Amino acid sequence: MRRIQIIVNNGAGTGQAHRVWNETQCLLRGYKIKYVAHTTRYQGHATKLAEKISSMKGDNPIYLIVVGGDGTLNEVLNGITDFDRVRLGVIPTGSGNDFGRNLKLPKTPKESLKQICASIRKDQRGEELYRIDLGQVSWEGCEKSRIFGISAGLGLDALVCKKALHSRLKQVLNRFHLGKLTYLALTVQSLFTMETANAKVITEHGGFILPKMIFAAAMNLPAEGGGVPMAPEASPEDGRLSLSSASGIAKWQTFFLLPFLVAAKQERINGFNIREENGFRVLLDKPMVLHADGEYCGDVTRVEFRCLEKRLWLLHEKEGD
Incomplete structure (x- = not known):
């Protein structure tokens, strides 16, 4: 070998x-x-x-x-x-x-x-071998676009990821093998203090508006943040990203809707949306935090997410093979 x-x-x-x-x-x-x-x-x-x-x-x-x-x-x-x-x-x-x-x-x-x-x-x-898609994110002022395997996102999920990077809570929970609970705790903490932004999303099939956007996550895989199913049907083999978003929802109401998100029932709630496309451009009226696979990228107003189809060979079997 x-x-x-x-x-x-x-x-x-x-x-x-x-x-x-x-x-x-x-x-x-x-x-x-x-x-x-x-x-x-x-x-x-x-x-x-x-x-x-x-x-x-x-x-x-x-x-x-x-x-x-x-x-x-x-x-x-x-x-x-x-x-x-x-x-x-x-x-x-x-x-x-x-x-x-x-x-x-x-x-x-x-x-x-x-x-x-x-x-x-x-x-x-x-x-x-098993081959999967990857994602790529670029933003205004970036010298080089960033590749992601799981997700890249704006708003709440990115803010939580940024806080988790240096969270003492995460260090404590990791000792008890409960590190994934960090993201849920920080989500609740951040929800009431973060600012929303108005967003315009552009795709090759048209555009749409996300008023008072709380988050927009471009998902290559179904879950992020310790297993939260942001886009339950997302697949790394279809040449598309799933943009999961929450907008136009009062923050106090979002708090009570979090269990639906964790239970992968968000599409039943008005204001939660999932769209599948090869790519998305997002234009914001004020800066929001951006992450790629939980790594902080910056506070940005213009972002582009793109799917890199069948980019990565894995030394692992596809589930069911």
Whole structure:
């Protein structure tokens, strides 16, 4: 088996990454798998490592494993320079792990490595691997658009993601393996203090208005923020993004409607909408927070979301295969 490249974030999941990585190394040695491990040392380092790895000379496939959370994975996606050569595997260690949860990826290092090795053998036999869409977001003033695997969004969900990055509550909950509750707690906290904005959304099939928009989330996968199903029918295989939004709803009323969102019943509520398109342009009358896979991008007034169809080869099986 060709040597595997591994990017490791030992800080993901507030410490549990050390345990997962130690277990993974023992398994790799037991399976006699040759690998090179690259440990991240600072924010953004995974992007530089992925860029270096994916730019290696040659025409052979590059087998790359990410041991980390959704933030590390997003950095890696934004560092890959040659998606045609890279085959990506994920061993999750973060607190949210929305990427793995959405795609029903294995939860343990042993199960993950078993699936990754089987996919590598499949690839070397010339059989096609599981391939999924990615999303891309750009905004005014950005030097380079940002790729996302799960979602990118404006407003409430982005504000919550921004707060969660440095939340002491998240650190405490992670110790009890309850990190995903951080997002729900911060959502309730932020709902009554955030400002809404009037938005105009433009697609290739026309446009629509979102008055007093609370959030607009471009979903490549069904759920974000620790498993909240923002767009329950979103698929990473259809060449489209699902724009989930809430607008024209009083904040006090939205508080009582949150359970419907968590239960994936939001389409029954007036003011909650989901639209599917290859891309969306969103124009705001005042700045709102923007995120990509939970990573803060900026406070912006003009944003474009686009689907990158069948961009990523995965070293994992599609659910049901």
